[in-house]
Amino acid sequence: MIGVEAGDGYVWKKSKPPPTYDEFFIGLMVKDKEFGEFYAKTIARVLGREPPIPRLNKDGRWVVEVASKTLYELLKKPIDIEKIRPYVEHCERCIAAFLRGFFDSEGCVRKNGIIEVTNTDYRLLEYVIYLLSRIGIETTSDEPILRQRAGTPIRDPETGKVYRQRKDCYYVKVSKKSNLTFYEKVSFTIERKRLEEYLKKRGLLLTIR
Structure with missing residues (x-):
């Protein structure tokens, strides 16, 4: 939660x-x-x-x-990381539950198997990278990467309206070699099926667990 x-x-x-x-x-x-x-x-x-x-x-x-x-x-x-740390880092299961909730909210699995999460809170994404590493999941970078600067015009694909990014937006990608570990330890609530399909196509997942 x-x-x-x-x-x-x-x-x-x-x-x-x-x-x-x-x-x-x-x-x-x-x-x-x-x-x-x-x-x-x-x-x-x-x-x-x-x-x-x-x-x-x-x-x-x-x-x-x-x-x-x-x-x-x-x-x-903004989330006070020091306040939530005792609850999130209580055990590996709690770390995984936090990451699952965060990736369900802010993450996605692309058709090419890339697992990605975006947010405007740089420190929070740094914490996410740290938590992923705690449970053996590698990311493609050691720090969040800038995706869009504040003020960048963005078109809403559903309404067609254009608005401006209010804050700098950053992203973190899971290394593809950690996809199976992510699936086994974290996974998704909503996009789980897409991740399963990718892993099966790659021969990394033979049966749905």
């Missing part, structure tokens, strides 16, 4: 006048309903509550939101 929030997730606060108390929320807005449902179940496990029901907004995206001041303070952006 921390990995998802570090990626596409958001937090917000609803201020209220005294004597009532402010309300704090964390959430996710995605195109894929399956991913939204997965996120809702993860929140439910963390908070010990019933999973929130994803709702479809007028833009055609699924919204999952829950009130929690504790998670708001932990996950507000």
